[in-house]
Amino acid sequence: MKVAVIGQGYVGLPLALAAAEAGYEVVGIDLDGDRVAGLNAGKSPIGDIADGYLAAQSVYYRASTDFADVVGAEVVVLCLPTPLDANRNPDNSMMLSGANSVAGFLSDGALVINESTVSPGFTREVLAPIFGGHDLAYSPERIDPANKNWNLKNTPKLVAGLAEAATSRAVQFYSKFVSSVSSFSSIEVVETAKLLENSFRLVNISFINEIADFCSKMKIDVREVISAASTKPYGFMPFFPSGGVGGHCIPVDPTYLAAKAKEIGASTRFIDLANEVNISRPSYFVGVATGILGSLSAKKIVVIGVAYKPDVADIRETPAEPLISLLRSAGADVVWHDHVVGQWKGEASAALSSGYDLAILVNPHTGTDLDALGSIPILDTRGGY
Ligand SMILES: NC(=O)c1ccc[n+]([C@@H]2O[C@H](COP(=O)([O-])OP(=O)(O)OC[C@H]3O[C@@H](n4cnc5c(N)ncnc54)[C@H](O)[C@@H]3O)[C@@H](O)[C@H]2O)c1
Known part of the structure; x- marks a missing residue:
């Protein structure tokens, strides 16, 4: 079965290679010609993917800059960047550009799965019209770069489809290389679950950063405080202070939730405050x-x-x-x-x-x-x- 993975970055490349390792015929599409050439020459741009592992998948995996290679794919997975713009608002431009490029090459019966982090409702309201009547599902990526214990294969995967058929096809697709795949009643549940996970981290890390400043003024070792609190066997989870939350997910994704909340008149004061603490x-x-x-x-x-x-x-x-x-x-x-x-x-x-x-x-x-x-x-x- 042919699979196309759009975007060969931190999310799309490990996914494409895991699918190839499971026996799917995979084409990884990316606009970045240098990246594609490197991938086809066995050179991995990502620390967690060794060159040897990439080369070993070359039987079933290749990279391409040409969206026409999507033709014939039964499953197409979108792994495109969803950053913030200069005003710290969600920037869906790469998502939309990639989705529109794919739409012209979808074969009859193709299932499209979005893995990019988006605002709740985006997959149904914005992507579904682009993909016409094709089966559409959402499955958030949970990859944690440099984590030696949890990877794509053993981290439980969430899936929901626009219709039941899309849900079961997506579950079937992932079950070949992910050990636990769970389905949920709507795409919005799973889109929001992803944002809840990362907002939870942002809020708690910002909270512990304030506690760290308090401890500093009190001349108490905050690490010892956390270690003491962590002896409680229930109701406490340790978070650790830092110079600020970075990366493409935790300081970014909660703003996708906050943007939707603003649109529908709901409040996200914890996220707003956590952003303020983090940025300062x-x-x-x-x-x-x-x-x-x-x-x-x-x-x-x-x-x-x-x-x-x-x-x-x-x-x-x-x-x-x-x-x-x-x-x-x-x-x-x-x-x-x-x-x-x-x-x-x-x-x-x-x-x-x-x-x-x-x-x-x-x-x-x-x-x-x-x-x-x-x-x-x-x-x-x-x-x-
Ligand atoms: N990196 C993580 O740890 C992580 C974890 C969970 C979720 N996510 C989410 O996954 C999505 C992808 O993130 P990432 O970290 O893999 O991004 P990335 O920047 O590492 O990779 C994206 C790739 O897409 C390519 N690209 C950009 N526009 C394109 C287009 N129109 N057509 C084809 N290719 C295009 C880029 O050249 C790049 O190689 C984001 O929504 C992100 O929030 C990332």
């Missing part, structure tokens, strides 16, 4: 750094770990970016160190040494050599300040 984290740490150094003017500062989370090279929405730019605006001489990211915004990762006035830890990776800092002051945004 970098400026909060500029204040802490100023408190440590007196003035930031001409002070040499190294920001360590600029990726949005440890052990990935992804810098989307990283809190390190506003942190560095605010420190520079305050007159500090700032470099950054990140051996996984390496190059970023025309700058290279700087060496670690004891020659700085201050080191600020954002997301240090496994293997970051903090001993090289000697005895300089370290501001750890993860709760050690």
